[in-house]
Amino acid sequence: MSVDQVNPNDESKYAASARAFRDNVSRDLANDELRSNFRGAMDYLVDKRKTALSDSDELETLREQCKLIKQRCLVKLPHLLEALEEKLTANGIKVHWAETITEANEIIAEIIESKNGKTVVKGKSMVSEETALNDHLESRDIECLESDMGEYIVQLAKEHPSHIIMPAIHQNKKQVADLFAKNIEGFEHTTDVDALIQQGRNVLRDKFCNADVGVSGVNFAVAETGTLCLVENEGNGRMCTTVPDLHIAITGIEKVVEHLSDVPPLLSLLTRSATGQAISTYFNMISHPRQQDEKDGPGEVHLVLLDNGRSQMYSDDELRQTLQCIRCGACMNHCPVYTRIGGHAYGTVYPGPIGKIVSPHMLGLEATTNLPTASSLCGACGEVCPVKIPIPKLLLRLRQESVKPKGAPQVMKGQGSGRKTSEAFIWSVWSMIHKQPLFYRTSMWFATRLRFLMPKKLGAWTVARSAPKLAPKTLHERIKEREQAAKGK
Amino acid sequence: MTSARNNILSKLKSQVKDADYSKLPAEQGFNYPQQSFSEQLEQFITHLENNHAQIIKLTRAEIGKVITQELAARNITSLLYGDNSQYTQDIEQSDSSITLNKYSFDFAQHKERLFNDTPAGVTGSRCAIAQTGSIVLWPTPDEPRTLSLVPPVHFVIVDAKTLYPSFGDLIEQQQWADKLPTNAVLVSGPSKTADIQQTLAYGAHGPKELIVLLLNS
Ligand code: SF4
Numbered sequence: 001m002s003v004d005q006v007n008p009n010d011e012s013k014y015a016a017s018a019r020a021f022r023d024n025v026s027r028d029l030a031n032d033e034l035r036s037n038f039r040g041a042m043d044y045l046v047d048k049r050k051t052a053l054s055d056s057d058e059l060e061t062l063r064e065q066c067k068l069i070k071q072r073c074l075v076k077l078p079h080l081l082e083a084l085e086e087k088l089t090a091n092g093i094k095v096h097w098a099e100t101i102t103e104a105n106e107i108i109a110e111i112i113e114s115k116n117g118k119t120v121v122k123g124k125s126m127v128s129e130e131t132a133l134n135d136h137l138e139s140r141d142i143e144c145l146e147s148d149m150g151e152y153i154v155q156l157a158k159e160h161p162s163h164i165i166m167p168a169i170h171q172n173k174k175q176v177a178d179l180f181a182k183n184i185e186g187f188e189h190t191t192d193v194d195a196l197i198q199q200g201r202n203v204l205r206d207k208f209c210n211a212d213v214g215v216s217g218v219n220f221a222v223a224e225t226g227t228l229c230l231v232e233n234e235g236n237g238r239m240c241t242t243v244p245d246l247h248i249a250i251t252g253i254e255k256v257v258e259h260l261s262d263v264p265p266l267l268s269l270l271t272r273s274a275t276g277q278a279i280s281t282y283f284n285m286i287s288h289p290r291q292q293d294e295k296d297g298p299g300e301v302h303l304v305l306l307d308n309g310r311s312q313m314y315s316d317d318e319l320r321q322t323l324q325c326i327r328c329g330a331c332m333n334h335c336p337v338y339t340r341i342g343g344h345a346y347g348t349v350y351p352g353p354i355g356k357i358v359s360p361h362m363l364g365l366e367a368t369t370n371l372p373t374a375s376s377l378c379g380a381c382g383e384v385c386p387v388k389i390p391i392p393k394l395l396l397r398l399r400q401e402s403v404k405p406k407g408a409p410q411v412m413k414g415q416g417s418g419r420k421t422s423e424a425f426i427w428s429v430w431s432m433i434h435k436q437p438l439f440y441r442t443s444m445w446f447a448t449r450l451r452f453l454m455p456k457k458l459g460a461w462t463v464a465r466s467a468p469k470l471a472p473k474t475l476h477e478r479i480k481e482r483e484q485a486a487k488g489k
Numbered sequence: 490m491t492s493a494r495n496n497i498l499s500k501l502k503s504q505v506k507d508a509d510y511s512k513l514p515a516e517q518g519f520n521y522p523q524q525s526f527s528e529q530l531e532q533f534i535t536h537l538e539n540n541h542a543q544i545i546k547l548t549r550a551e552i553g554k555v556i557t558q559e560l561a562a563r564n565i566t567s568l569l570y571g572d573n574s575q576y577t578q579d580i581e582q583s584d585s586s587i588t589l590n591k592y593s594f595d596f597a598q599h600k601e602r603l604f605n606d607t608p609a610g611v612t613g614s615r616c617a618i619a620q621t622g623s624i625v626l627w628p629t630p631d632e633p634r635t636l637s638l639v640p641p642v643h644f645v646i647v648d649a650k651t652l653y654p655s656f657g658d659l660i661e662q663q664q665w666a667d668k669l670p671t672n673a674v675l676v677s678g679p680s681k682t683a684d685i686q687q688t689l690a691y692g693a694h695g696p697k698e699l700i701v702l703l704l705n706s
Contacts, residue, residue: 037686062515062518065519067517068514072513078501081501082498097493097494098493147694148684153685163694169687172686192691196685197682197690225666234682234684239695250639253497259665259666260666260669278622279621279622281681284674285672285673288670288671288672289671290671294587294671295595305497307497311497315504383596441625487623
């Protein structure tokens with residue numbers, strides 16, 4: 001399929017749910033069970049991270065180092081991507097490029113169809129969530145099964161992940177048990193987590209054994225060696241990349257690192273920030289398809305590199321920092337907003353603080369204009385981010401982008417879509433008044449004298465607060481009075 | 490999709506035309522305190538045990554006997570092992586009550602057997618990492634990837650002499666950047682998940698048990 005046939009405007013299904021952000025929030029805030037599931041989970045993860053990163057000297061040195069590694073790799077990004085492609089190709093791994101989610105899905109479906117693949121097992125991949133790969137493959141009669149336990153639960157529930165590391169964090173064990181009872185044949189009812197996992201394991205082992213294709217994500221793609229690195233605990237990633245004869249990996253273009261030696265510090269902060277583990281159970285490094293005389297492993301390995309808004313982030317020095325992200329999830333674990341509204345309210349693939357700064361590039365600011373405003377700017381996300389992304393600053397920047405006037409230089413898709421004429425008018429009057437001392441003093445005099453006209457209800461502001469009350473006199477007046485009184489003494 | 494490739498690359502390149510790599514700031518890693526060998530070994534064992542691996546210290550001559558005991562304790566009567574590998578002969582010293590199966594077949598033809606009829610497997614290891622309690626598997630045609638992945642019990646033989654302080658040291662000293670195998674895996678415990686209500690459960694998809702046979706002479 002040529003690019004011309006692909007409609008680059010094909011809107012992600014997540015655009016509509018992101019537009020419904022405010023309604024989603026009201027819905028989820030009213031759900032007590034959901035809120036207690038998130039509270040419990042976030043407290044747990046915050047605690048784990050704290051224990052694993054207790055030495056603040058080490059933590060800050062590593063954060064600075066990891067930030068600089070990612071920034072170096074980003075400055076060199078186009079060259080590293082070319083080097084990666086060259087190395088992977090020499091290693092026997094085929095590389096594909098996709099600008100849009102539709103292109104990526106198309107590429108993957110075609111590879112699978114060319115091998116007559118009918119069944120796919122998937123390791124955890126947020127990028128494939130981004131492209132809604134499962135929907136696309138199902139529409140082409142290719143069965144797609146999530147194999148990460150959390151993803152499997154979410155797929156059975158016909159939902160999408162509510163957290164990038166722990167996809168089913170919004171469900172408790174009782175809810176999972178009910179879900180399994182409905183979906184797994186011969187399920188023996190239990191709410192014992194070990195027993196639940198064992199029953200899930202049995203279903204999935206069978207699928208691993210018989211699947212034609214394995215699809216996975218990538219945590220780091222090493223340009224120097226042509227290596228795809230996967231971080232995981234369950235072993236499903238190893239299964240997906242080892243057992244089926246065809247392995248297709250999909251990742252964003254920002255995941256490339258220059259050297260193999262860049263990996264250990266990034267890996268160390270990734271797992272400790274994410275789940276408080278010194279390292280994940282498995283760190284899987286794939287550099288070739290099956291070689292002659294090897295007895296197992298996929299005969300073919302492919303990598304799909306996806307843009308989907310990333311080159312737009314790249315085109316602005318400040319916004320480029322968004323691409324430093326290593327998807328650890330720490331920012332959401334520490335976010336007071338995420339902890340309360342949960343992951344689904346955002347309506348996007350990536351929830352929480354990182355979601356608020358990447359989604360506007362993926363879905364456009366028109367669909368996501370509310371997201372950057374859903375923050376108290378408390379700064380917790382920026383403080384814990386292992387690669388020091390100044391998330392609060394980027395949120396402010398996106399707020400600005402969303403109200404930019406027409407005709408401003410093009411920075412991102414949907415910029416200016418949050419601009420309201422009335423609001424813009426109010427602010428221009430405000431700025432005019434504040435620039436002219438005479439105007440300012442006169443209007444303040446009137447405002448204080450007419451304070452009884454101030455309404456008691458001010459829309460959304462007074463839903464949970466009382467309306468502000470103006471002082472009877474301006475500060476200027478009071479200081480003047482005080483000075484005069486002092487002189488008079 | 491060459492046009493997608495060109496579009497992406499040219500967009501990116503237009504942004505960094507004038508980048509001067511020599512101006513990139515110096516990157517500083519953290520200096521971990523030096524540790525003696527016994528401290529490192531202790532760290533390695535502690536990490537693995539915290540991650541639910543079982544560690545058995547033994548000599549090379551005891552490998553067969555210990556494997557026999559451990560299998561018997563689990564009522565397992567067969568073991569899959571690699572051909573021609575470093576410890577093949579030591580493994581073959583195990584008791585005749587254990588049926589030893591060599592991985593001398595093509596995986597694709599014996600998938601079912603491996604998934605359903607292979608309760609335990611044993612592999613060697615290339616080296617180990619103290620800082621994170623990790624064992625480096627470097628599968629070969631003799632000890633294929635699935636040998637350490639599919640059987641529910643994985644015995645892994647680790648020589649304490651191959652212990653490195655950290656992953657970074659290992660990559661540098663063994664010059665991994667020059668030559669990586671088809672697949673290399675760092676294993677730091679049995680398969681696990683906390684995906685249901687943050688409750689740890691072992692044996693999600695990979696081995697439920699990791700038994701480390703630690704050679705320390
Ligand atoms: S923005 Fe930072 S804290 Fe959030 S997921 Fe990315 S790397 Fe982790």
